[in-house]
Amino acid sequence: MTLDVAALRDEFPMLSRRVGGKPIHYLDSANSSHKPNCVIDAMSTFMREAYSPIGRSSYALASEASDAYEGARSKVAAFINAYSPCEVVFTKNATESLNLAAQSWGRANLDKGDAIVLTHMEHHANIVPWQMLAKEKGFEIRWVPLTPDFQLDLSSLDQLLRGAKAISFTSMSNVLGTINPTRELCEAAHAAGAIAIVDGCQSVPHMTTDVRAMGADMLAFSSHKMCGPTGVGVLWAREALLAAMPPFLGGGGMISEVRLDDFTCAELPNKFEAGTPPIVEVIGLGAAVDFLNRVGMTEIRRHEIEMTNYAYRALTTRYGDAITIHGPTNPELRGATFSFAFRDVHPHDVSQVLDQHNVYIRAGHHCAKPLMRLIGANATARASMYLYSNESDVDALVDALDDVSTIF
Template sequence: MLDIEKIRRDFPILERTVYGYPLVYLDNAATTQKPEQVLKAMDDYYHTINSNVHRGVHYLSQQATEAYEAARHTVADFINAAHTHEIIFTRGTSEAINLVAACFGKTELRPGDSILVSAVEHHSNIVPWQLIGEEKGATLKVIPVDENGDLIIDELDHLLKGVKIVAVNYVSNSLGGINPIREIIAAAHRHGIPVLVDAAQAVQHLTVDVQELDADFLAFSSHKIYGPTGFGILYGKESWLNKLPPYQGGGEMIKTVTFEKTTYNDLPYKFEAGTPDMAGAIGLAAAIGYVQELGISNIQQAEHSLMTYALDAMREIPNLRFVGAADATHRAGVISFLVGDIHPFDMGEILDKQGIAVRTGHHCAQPVMDRYCIPGTVRASLAIYNNRTDIDRLTAGIRKAVKLLA
């Protein structure tokens, strides 16, 4: 078992107060807090080896390049990529998905083709496909979701007809449900269709092995797994990355440039134009190192225990209803709920005044809310540093809000 109180001491922001109350931070699906180990790694970079990478023969540039590329190795090992050059550094999950949508669409989509997404996608895994679909004359198909937040995959083989790529999330950011990603990938591959997995809400909670999943593409964000903002990962199978054209032009992604013709660099640099975020890469590597030291299976066990405790405690609150799966087995990280006819924003405001940070609204998943005919939800999302005291504060805060708003 992990020592959660010891872990909490690694996160300095948890020591602060909000409106005179000790901070209860339950907005981890939006962004996680950063441990001292990550802050120190980034600070050390800027204090000791700050330099551009790949382009200099001087000592600092070589040190920066070594640290930067070591981060790529760390990521590859973490998700078990077959090759380090299958790891593309991006600004986040959104850019990674936009990259695949734009590059795949250029060469692979034709008028009348379809792209299959699910009904529980984040806007970042809907809008890029709509944009390229409008350009190429392709349309979206949608895997439906039932009342419990589970994807309905009984008709998946039928839905896959005419589909050129499937793009689905591993864990829903709005409902917290763990989707049957292995079954979806296997079904798509039976039809020869590649699959992109949005793992932004998965890598911090579950073991993610791209070779075991057989994902063709997989994306996640640094800031969801205790790393810095503005940095993310696209994994792509070597065969697909070699096949796709570059996303952006500029420095680093070229081999030779003349006014007549440009030849492109090898992987992964073909997709990494311009000066990269060196500190971001180093910060993410430190965050992954932190998670690996704790052990992802230990994290999963601790979070499952806390999720069970939270769901049991919240069930005791009159008129509270969960949106999505109501058990801990099929959830990861997120509890989405409503209480009576209280608007989510009003609930969030009163919780905030008690020092409790939650998220309210449609969580960049408006089609999900439309599916359930609600304006949004209150979303409490867990991380490894949350404890039972946080849950007790949350439930007490909800009860107080109910009294004030009755």
């Protein structure tokens, strides 16, 4: 079954926004997605009718709110096929999730003489937290290189993993769209005695996620890229791993006992949720998960493959050699995220001209400077799509690029 995109678009109020009297074409969903009415309403209704602090108060509304919050946790756990809701930790965003992994698991497990493996296509959020810790602890960071067609070069993976304690990698590149062989990487890590940490920011919103099938040990992703609100991210990790990890942030909610000379931690997942959590946002994320389940992750992926085909054909047919699309050409191997160079026009100038046509793309280094160096660009223009993207968005992009040619 294909998606009824027109009907879906009606559920996203921002998509009917007009600027300068004309419709907008939002092609920046890899950055952040728009929100459907059901998410906006769930948050607004909760604040109007059911708001209460959670966890610590005994009145009826508090336990109702706690149930709603924990209900959202269960929804997220089921969405990624976690073994148990207690493996789902709510954070501020995926960046904090990866910092949690580094500062808690990494700090306890990595020392001088140890090594971890990252890849050349990581977002800064999966590089800098490890570099910060490595500066302090003196462990080695090894890098999986890329092949000329923008895949991970796995030919030396076993060698890189030898003696390493973890590999942390993205399941889908936010610049190239490349979908990585997550299961193969997790298996290789385990064979080498390392754990596998997956940055799922770009894949979780767009395709079925099954942490058991992929064999991951940790998975980080953010709500705001998957139709949920900003302000909440997720770190999923195997229960045994979380149980053995020291706490990350200290404070209320994460303790079971505090004395003047010591404290003990709360049970999972509270151990990793210090302070009042983003209650409203978590409720919103729960509603986003319901929405994505209703639409169907398989259908979303299929739609995005179709849109990838459509965009690839439209851009290359019109512009041929004038446009260079970075990333794999096979739509099965990539998400609907296109980084491109248009003639020799600087990406900021491209995006400025496109803005004039209400075509919204991202220009810059996409928080992946090591990868940009490999591509040989300081910046790229990036158009990225989601379940609500349609042919009209792509057509608007293709047409607006004509104007870039006219000016430059």
